[in-house]
Every structure is written in C-alpha cells, then in structure tokens.
Amino acid sequence: MEHREMKGGIKVDERSMPPDYSTKAENKREDTEDNRDKDKYQIIIHKYSQVKAKKETLGSSQLPTESRNRGFPLVNWKWLSLVLITSFLLVFGILLTVILTSEFLPIERITEKDKPTIIYDRNNKEYAKLRKKLYEPISMESLRKKNPLLIDTIKKVEDQRFDHHSGVDYYSLARAIYKTLFSDKTEGGGTITMQVARNVILENLEQTLGRKLKEIVVAWNLERKYSKDQILEAYFNHIYYGNGIYGVQLAAKIYFGKDLSKDKLTPGEVAILVGIPKAPSGYSPYRLTKDQTGKTGIERLEERQKIVLSIMARKNDMKPLISEKERQFWSQAPISIRPKTDLLEYKRQVAATPFDTLIEAEIEKKFPQFKVDELNASGLKIYTNIDPKVQTAVETALQNDRLFTSYQNQLMPREKVEAGVTVIDPHDGSIVAIGGGRNFQPKLTRVRALDKHQPGSSIKPLTVYGPVIHLRKFHESTPLQDESLTVHGKRIQNFEHEYYGHVKMKDAVKYSLNSATVWLLEKHLGVDVAFDYGKKLGLPLIADDKNPSPLALGGLTRGVSTKDMAQAYSVFLGDGSYYEAHIIREIRGFATDEEEEITVKADYEPIQVFDRQTAWHMLQILRGTVMDSDGIRAARLAGREVAGKSGTTQNKEKGWFVGLTPNYVTAVVVFNEYQKDEKLNNKKYEIIGGGAPAKLFYSIMTDALKNTPPQTFVKPKGIENLETPIQQIGISGTFIDGKVKLSWTPSEKGVKYKLARSDDGYFYQEIAKNLTTTSYVDSIPKGGGILEKVLSFLTREKVYYYKVTALYPNGRNDEKTGTVSVTIPDQSTNEEKPSDNGNGIFDWLGF
Known part of the structure; x- marks a missing residue:
C-alpha cells in the first residue's frame, strides 16, 4: 500500500x-x-x-x-446558503407577522365577547336576556371543592402534561405528526391551552397554517400571562357540549340536574362530560336518529364513556384516577340523562324574541350611535314598551286552537292556518305586544305579525270613509248609493251578493258594502286623494295601488302588516294624529368608538292627518260596527266600549279585525298558510274578519284588560255626539198633485231659511233662499229629456232629497239643518201609454 x-x-x-x-x-x-x-x-x-x-x-x-x-462546485454552496438564509428570513417574517398580529382579548374580558343584551319591559323589569352562547360560568375554586375528579380527568384525557408545558406540548405534537404520516391512526397534538386559544380566544376552526401559527402564538402568550387555573377555568366555561350548550356547569345542570358547585359527579357522569366535547353532535344524548355509524346519540355516548373510563383507570403520564373495579362498574351502569324539556327551558334564555326584527330596525334607524352586528351579543340595555301582561295574552290566544274556527265552524289546524298580531298604545305609538304566530320558533320562523297581506275591507275607514268625512263633511247618516257597479271591467259585488240601494254611511261601514264604498270613492273623493291619505297614514302603498279596487276594497299589490294597520287606526283615538309605531324607549350602552356608557332616548312627534271632528265621527261609526245590536258580536267585551272594523279578502282566504279600546289598538290577521295552487295537501279554510280574527281580539283584550277599570271613549270638547243623526230641524215632505209640499219646525225668531234639492242625496241645488215661512211647495217638472223618460219607464218612480238650512242673523256659524227624501210615485197611469204598433218604446220616447 x-x-x-x-x-x-x-x-x-x-x-x-x-x-x-x-x-x-x-x-x-x-x-x-x-x-x-x-x-x-x-x-x-x-x-x-x-x-x-x-x-x-x-x-x-x-x-x-x-x-x-x-x-460539488463552489458556486452551489453559495446558492444553497442564499436559499437557506432566504427561507430562514421568510419563516422568521411569517412568525413575526403572526406574533405582531395575534392580539387577543384577555381571559378576564372574554365574557365581553358574549356580553348579553338585556331587554327591559315598560315597567323597567328585565324581560329577556339574549346571549350568543348558552352557558353558566363556574370558578376553579368551586370545581376543585366538589369535583376534583373532573379536573384531573380532563387533564388525563386531553392534556396529560398540562401542568408542565408552556402552552405547546412538543412531544405530543411530534407524536401526532408521526402517527399521521406513518400509521393509519391520527392523533391530535393540541393542548388544553391551544384549545382555549382556538375555540375561545380566536374562535377560528380553519385548518390553515396561518391559523395554526396564531393558535400556537396565542397559547404561548396565554401561558406567559395567566396561571394554569385561569386557563383551565376558561376551558371549562367555554367548552362546547352540543345542543347550543357551552361550559361544563350548564352541561351538568341540563344533562344530570346537578350544580357542580354543590353536587358531586359520579365517575360515570365525569366520563360523559369529558367525552362529549370530542364530537358534540355525534354524542348528543338527545339525538334519536341514527348517523353514518348506524347508531343513535346515546348509543355512541355509551361507547365514548367506556373509552374515557378506560383512560381514567390507566396509568400513563398521570396515575390512575379510578380503580379497575370502578371502571367495570360504571361501564356497565346505564346512562341516566335528564329529559329534553330541561334543555328547552334553558334555551329560552338565549332564544330570539318576536321583537328582535323590530328592535334591530329601530336601532339602525333611530339609534345610529349603536352599531349592532349581532343583537344577542351587543351588550346593550334596551328599554322597550313591551307590556308583559298584554304579550302573555297575545301568546296565550295564539296557542288556543279553539279560537281558530272557519266560516263553516271547522277547527283550523296550526299547520294550515297562521296568524299575526300587533297591539299598540295609541297615545304614544308604543308597541306593547307582538304575536309571532301559532308556530313561532325563535330564529327558525319569521314573525307573522310583520308579514304583508291584503287588508280587505279593513282599509275602508282609512282611505275612503275617514277622508270623505274630513274633506266633504259627510256624517254617519249621509245616504250612499249601493248599486251594481263595474270598474275597469270588473263588477263590484257585496259579500252577500245583494245591493241595498240608498243606505246610510254608518250602515255601509257596518255591513262592509263594497259597492257603496266604491261609489263613494269615485263620486265624492277620487283615487288620488284616497291614495294620499293612505300614504299619510303610513301604509306601504305603491303606484300600482292607485285605483279603486286596492283603495276601496283592500286589494293592495304588496299588502300591509298588522303593525301597519294598528299604527294607522291609532289616528282615530289620537284626535286625528298618530305616532310612528315603535318598540324602544331608551338604550344604554357603549356607542361606536366610545369608552363610556351613554343613554339615548327615543323621540317621536305626532303626525296629523285628520281633524279632531273627523277622528271622533269615524270612531263613533266604528263603535257602532261592533256595539250595535247587529254589529260584530264576537269582538264585544263585557262592560267595555269597543270599536273596530273587519276585513275579508277574496275567496275568504284571509280575515282581518282591527279593534279599538280606549287603551289599545289591536290588529289581527288570520290566513291560510297554503294557497289554492299548492299541489299537495292544499285544503283551504274559509276565513272572515268577524270570525277567528274577532275571537282572537276578544281573547287578547279580555286577558290584557283583566282587573283594570272599564273606560269609555272620551269625546273631545266642541265635537257633536253622533250617536243620533244630526237632524236639528224637523222637516217633512209629501207629493200631491205633481208637487212636493214641504214643512219644517221653526228654529228661532228672526231666522230665515234656504232650501236645496238633490236627486242623489249629495249634490244639492238651491231652489229657494231667505224664506221667512216654514213651508214651501216645489213644482216637479214633467216631461224631461230622453234619459228621464227612459228611467221613468223602467223604474216608474223617482226620489228627491230636500235640505233646509237655518240662516242666522249676524252671520252666526252654528247653522242647523234638516233633510228629507220624497218619493215621486209612478205617474205614467195618467199619461198615454206607448202603443204596441211595432215601434214600441221608441214611439213613446218621441222617435
């Protein structure tokens, strides 16, 4: 080598x-x-x-x-270094951004996020407390005193190292990632602190990196700022248990009927309270339907309870909390849950009221200082005009099925027939009660009192009779013509499909004669005037309503609500003026961008429409509609004065009754929920205003006015009483020898008289003036034109109306009048009758 x-x-x-x-x-x-x-x-x-x-x-x-x-070229090392440095700076920047933007509400102010809105009634007593969440807080001190096992079990099941980590358990987090990547099982790595950050502080369940980073940062901050007990207390008070229940205290009360500050839970109950939050909907004991697992809520809850009991008996990072014997016992013991009625009773505390829609609209319109995104979490103190006694009377009546009978006296089921009610104090326009409907459910169904419906004949006093009294000085005995009419190609018919000829105005109102009302509108008022009066009274009319059918018969395009009608009818109890209907008197709370609580009161001014005389005269006519012997008997109150008007829409699909007492104006509508064109289950019940709506009015007012002294309608000073017709001069007339001989009772010495004649009872032509005698002979002209001859031939008689008026010296204005009608009999018997020579009537007419 x-x-x-x-x-x-x-x-x-x-x-x-x-x-x-x-x-x-x-x-x-x-x-x-x-x-x-x-x-x-x-x-x-x-x-x-x-x-x-x-x-x-x-x-x-x-x-x-x-x-x-x-x-490995040298240049690659430089690029690698650059990538590493850039990545580091990017991650650092993201973390820094998350840290800087992760501001959160301190734990001690968490309840401000769900600060209840308190609604007070007209007596300044708390009527409803609306919360975004249904929960009851409890302190760790109270929990530890009676239920330490619950505290330890939460830690053992959810976060074994809770007492030792600083918000993030890195060991559990790494284990969760490993199991997720390298096994079929998934495991959460979140701690109790992270759950508080996610569910309570951030209220964000998005599965995103940004949300997770925020959750970690908030968890770190929570651990630095608060003690373990404070964090655990926030967890216990805000953990979700399904069915709208938040917090362990309320869950224990609803599910077991136990107060955790006073009662001790069994290990089986502890296991249930610890187990439910993992899947609140799946483990709901009130869910009777089977889910995707094929099991009901209670069946799945039993399985979850056994799992939690096993963890409680197991040794892991914490010692066992129960023995194996206890585990076996409670695993086999049946689960005992309180009935669902307990839940429903508690849910009333956060449920919406029938007034929520009105309150929100009024805040936006009249109280712009307060910006309300969610009424039940605004923290406002709202002082309303709600009268608990009247509201209870309304709700009781709507739930009384016996009051809902059809024209054929059939019981009308709540699934088919609905109703809405509004009660107003006419003296200031305050809404004292609202009827949400027979099937009203907070947040699930709309408030039927605010639904729009065609008002039928109940519109007549507002757009026709009231205005004609005001402008034309008509009165209850003014004669009207009830006859067959055709308007815009449509024949006007009365309810009984009969016509009654000459009728007094009060009878036309009482019997709701359609033909007479349309005749009056077209002959003496006009649709433009009627439309303007309807708008002045606050009715939501549109341009398409400017014709006789909507204004005289109530066939409006969009309709009106019971609130609209109760507001409009208040004018007859308010000397010709009314107040905008409203429910809020005062609001106290924190305005937008304000740090101190402020108080804002409602300010409403009266809206003048009629004069005092018109309002009183119309009220008297409406009083006769109910109180006369042939009036609406179902609406009469024992020992009390009542005025009112009914209304029935086409085909009797809907019925109205607007009733007036010296205390309240009550508008009631009863209607078929399903129209005739529905494909299935479309049975329609016939409803008339004098039936179910009048019965509801009677029931509501009977209860609302119970134990209050009877009151009468008070006539304003200077207004003549109309209980008897205005007939201050007695006048009589007879037809003799082609002449009408008139005579009347003298008024005062030195008074002169003028005399006028009319052929329709409305438009009079003066025929004599400065008469010093109390008699007069009127020569009836014979012959006449073609039209007169035709009418004479067809009817064989004619009616003339005479009015005598006293003329006082010195221009006195308190003139007295008297009227009389004289029928001119058939005079053709003394004349040559037309011969039947082939030309018939035309020869007789002179053709």
Missing part, C-alpha cells in the same frame, strides 16, 4: 482519496485562498481532523481547472 507523507509526519492513503485528489500534492500552489477552500473540502469528505492544522500544505493551484468544476 502506498502512502504519501505530508508535513507533520501524517501519512495519507492515496487510494482512499478521490481520483483527482491524488494529483493535488504534485501541483504547485498558485492561489492561497483557493488552496484553503479545497483543503476544507478534503477534510469534510475524509474526516481527517488531524489535517485541520495543516490546511496550507495542499494548494488549490495543484488542482486542474476542470477538476474544480466537477463534484
């Missing part, structure tokens, strides 16, 4: 060197720096530590130029 001796007496076996290395000793040194680099290369490959001190012996100049470019 050949050896080459180097300086210092060290021999090197040339055959053991790389082929090109043997030539190095023979070459001359040319470049000291290259020589030094190549010597390093030689030492690394052959690990001859002794050569380290003799690096200068072999010069790089002895290496051929082409030999330098083979193997």
Whole structure:
C-alpha cells in the first residue's frame, strides 16, 4: 500500500482519496485562498481532523481547472446558503407577522365577547336576556371543592402534561405528526391551552397554517400571562357540549340536574362530560336518529364513556384516577340523562324574541350611535314598551286552537292556518305586544305579525270613509248609493251578493258594502286623494295601488302588516294624529368608538292627518260596527266600549279585525298558510274578519284588560255626539198633485231659511233662499229629456232629497239643518201609454 507523507509526519492513503485528489500534492500552489477552500473540502469528505492544522500544505493551484468544476462546485454552496438564509428570513417574517398580529382579548374580558343584551319591559323589569352562547360560568375554586375528579380527568384525557408545558406540548405534537404520516391512526397534538386559544380566544376552526401559527402564538402568550387555573377555568366555561350548550356547569345542570358547585359527579357522569366535547353532535344524548355509524346519540355516548373510563383507570403520564373495579362498574351502569324539556327551558334564555326584527330596525334607524352586528351579543340595555301582561295574552290566544274556527265552524289546524298580531298604545305609538304566530320558533320562523297581506275591507275607514268625512263633511247618516257597479271591467259585488240601494254611511261601514264604498270613492273623493291619505297614514302603498279596487276594497299589490294597520287606526283615538309605531324607549350602552356608557332616548312627534271632528265621527261609526245590536258580536267585551272594523279578502282566504279600546289598538290577521295552487295537501279554510280574527281580539283584550277599570271613549270638547243623526230641524215632505209640499219646525225668531234639492242625496241645488215661512211647495217638472223618460219607464218612480238650512242673523256659524227624501210615485197611469204598433218604446220616447 502506498502512502504519501505530508508535513507533520501524517501519512495519507492515496487510494482512499478521490481520483483527482491524488494529483493535488504534485501541483504547485498558485492561489492561497483557493488552496484553503479545497483543503476544507478534503477534510469534510475524509474526516481527517488531524489535517485541520495543516490546511496550507495542499494548494488549490495543484488542482486542474476542470477538476474544480466537477463534484460539488463552489458556486452551489453559495446558492444553497442564499436559499437557506432566504427561507430562514421568510419563516422568521411569517412568525413575526403572526406574533405582531395575534392580539387577543384577555381571559378576564372574554365574557365581553358574549356580553348579553338585556331587554327591559315598560315597567323597567328585565324581560329577556339574549346571549350568543348558552352557558353558566363556574370558578376553579368551586370545581376543585366538589369535583376534583373532573379536573384531573380532563387533564388525563386531553392534556396529560398540562401542568408542565408552556402552552405547546412538543412531544405530543411530534407524536401526532408521526402517527399521521406513518400509521393509519391520527392523533391530535393540541393542548388544553391551544384549545382555549382556538375555540375561545380566536374562535377560528380553519385548518390553515396561518391559523395554526396564531393558535400556537396565542397559547404561548396565554401561558406567559395567566396561571394554569385561569386557563383551565376558561376551558371549562367555554367548552362546547352540543345542543347550543357551552361550559361544563350548564352541561351538568341540563344533562344530570346537578350544580357542580354543590353536587358531586359520579365517575360515570365525569366520563360523559369529558367525552362529549370530542364530537358534540355525534354524542348528543338527545339525538334519536341514527348517523353514518348506524347508531343513535346515546348509543355512541355509551361507547365514548367506556373509552374515557378506560383512560381514567390507566396509568400513563398521570396515575390512575379510578380503580379497575370502578371502571367495570360504571361501564356497565346505564346512562341516566335528564329529559329534553330541561334543555328547552334553558334555551329560552338565549332564544330570539318576536321583537328582535323590530328592535334591530329601530336601532339602525333611530339609534345610529349603536352599531349592532349581532343583537344577542351587543351588550346593550334596551328599554322597550313591551307590556308583559298584554304579550302573555297575545301568546296565550295564539296557542288556543279553539279560537281558530272557519266560516263553516271547522277547527283550523296550526299547520294550515297562521296568524299575526300587533297591539299598540295609541297615545304614544308604543308597541306593547307582538304575536309571532301559532308556530313561532325563535330564529327558525319569521314573525307573522310583520308579514304583508291584503287588508280587505279593513282599509275602508282609512282611505275612503275617514277622508270623505274630513274633506266633504259627510256624517254617519249621509245616504250612499249601493248599486251594481263595474270598474275597469270588473263588477263590484257585496259579500252577500245583494245591493241595498240608498243606505246610510254608518250602515255601509257596518255591513262592509263594497259597492257603496266604491261609489263613494269615485263620486265624492277620487283615487288620488284616497291614495294620499293612505300614504299619510303610513301604509306601504305603491303606484300600482292607485285605483279603486286596492283603495276601496283592500286589494293592495304588496299588502300591509298588522303593525301597519294598528299604527294607522291609532289616528282615530289620537284626535286625528298618530305616532310612528315603535318598540324602544331608551338604550344604554357603549356607542361606536366610545369608552363610556351613554343613554339615548327615543323621540317621536305626532303626525296629523285628520281633524279632531273627523277622528271622533269615524270612531263613533266604528263603535257602532261592533256595539250595535247587529254589529260584530264576537269582538264585544263585557262592560267595555269597543270599536273596530273587519276585513275579508277574496275567496275568504284571509280575515282581518282591527279593534279599538280606549287603551289599545289591536290588529289581527288570520290566513291560510297554503294557497289554492299548492299541489299537495292544499285544503283551504274559509276565513272572515268577524270570525277567528274577532275571537282572537276578544281573547287578547279580555286577558290584557283583566282587573283594570272599564273606560269609555272620551269625546273631545266642541265635537257633536253622533250617536243620533244630526237632524236639528224637523222637516217633512209629501207629493200631491205633481208637487212636493214641504214643512219644517221653526228654529228661532228672526231666522230665515234656504232650501236645496238633490236627486242623489249629495249634490244639492238651491231652489229657494231667505224664506221667512216654514213651508214651501216645489213644482216637479214633467216631461224631461230622453234619459228621464227612459228611467221613468223602467223604474216608474223617482226620489228627491230636500235640505233646509237655518240662516242666522249676524252671520252666526252654528247653522242647523234638516233633510228629507220624497218619493215621486209612478205617474205614467195618467199619461198615454206607448202603443204596441211595432215601434214600441221608441214611439213613446218621441222617435
């Protein structure tokens, strides 16, 4: 074997060197720096530590130029260094970014993330406390006092080295990675601290590198800032148990009926509470359906309990917590879980109320100081107008199936027929109660009181009768014409498919005569005026509603809600004005970008629509609609005054009743949930306003006004009472010998009279003035034009209306009037009748 001796007496076996290395000793040194680099290369490959001190012996100049470019070129080392440095800086930058951006809410302020919104009623008592999460906190001191086994079991199952690591258990993390990569099993490497960071602090379950890095950084920060007990307490109070339950304390109360601060859990119960969070939905004891494993929730929970009991009895990094005998006993013992009704009772604490939609809308519109993304986590104190007594009455009535009977007196099931209710205090527009519906479920169903429906005849006092009293000075005894009409190609029909000729206005309202209402709208009001009044009253009308059918009969394009109708009808109890319906009185809380709590009160001004006289007259007409002997009997309250109006939509698919008492305005709608064009299960129930809606009103007001003294409608000063028709001058008239002889009772001395005649009861033409006598003879003109002859031939009679008015001296304005109608009998018997000569009526008419 050949050896080459180097300086210092060290021999090197040339055959053991790389082929090109043997030539190095023979070459001359040319470049000291290259020589030094190549010597390093030689030492690394052959690990001859002794050569380290003799690096200068072999010069790089002895290496051929082409030999330098083979193997591992020098330039690759530079690129490798650059890549390594860049990668290091990139990772460092990512970590630094994560650290700098991983700000988190301190544990002691975690509850502020779910600070409940407290809703107060009109008596300033707490009505509802809305939380984002359903949980009850408990301290570690209380847990350790009564249930130390629960604390130790959580550690043993979830994080055995919890008391020793600094937030991240690197051993468990490495083991989890290894098992995930090199075996069929997967294992989590997260610690209890990391779970607090992920589920409580970050509330982010995304499976991304950025989220994981944030989780690790937050876990480190938690361990640095807080004690192990503080971290564990946060874990126990916010861990998810399924069914909307957060925290071990509430889970124990719902599942076992135990308070962990007072009651001790059995090992079997401990195993359940520790086991459920691994898969809350899968292990839910209330899940009766089978999942993909083919098992119910309780079946899977039994399996999970056995696994946890085995871990409790096993020795690992922690000593066994129970004996093998105990494990066997509790593994075989049946699981006892409280009924689901306990869960439902607790869930009422975080459930939405029927008012949530209204509250959120009002905050946005009237309280812009408070930005509310989630009402049940806003932390606001909201003082409302809710009256618990009235609200309870509404909810009770909606759940009383006996009140829901059809026109044929059939019980209407809640699956088919729904309802909505709004009750308003007309004195300030405050909403005191809302009926979400017969099937209302918080967060799952919409509030039916806010649904839009065609109002039917309940719109008539708002858009026709109220305005015509206001503008035309009509009153309850003003005669209307109820006759067959055709509007836009559609024949107007009454509910009973009959027409009643001349009727008083109060009767047209009471009997909800469609024809008379349309006649009144077209002859004496106009659709533009009616539309404007509807808009003034806050009804959500659109341009398509500007025609007789929507405005006189309630066939609106988009419809109205019970809130809209209750608000509008308040005008008749408010001397002609109303307030915008609202539910919030005051809000206290932290405004956007404010550090101190502020208080903001609602401010609403009355909206004037009618005068006081119009409001009172309309209220009296509506009172007769209910209180008269032939009024809506189902809506009458014993010993109390009630006014109201019913409404029924086409084909009796929906029914309305808007009722007024001196205290409240209540709007009720009952409607078929499924329309006739539904393919399956489409039975439709006939509903009228005087039926189920009126019964609901009766039930609600009976309970709401219980133990309160009866009140009456108070007439404003200076307004005439309309319980009897305004007929201050008694006038009579008879037809004799082609003349109408009129006479009336004298009013006062020195008074003169004027007399007017009308052929329709509305438009009068003056025929005499400054009469000093109390009688007058009116000569009825004979003959007339073609139209008069045709009418005479067809009807054989005609009616004239006469009005006498007292004219007081000195321009007094409190004039008295009297009206009378006189029927002119058939006069054709004394005339030559048309002969049947082939021309018939045309000869008689003079053609």
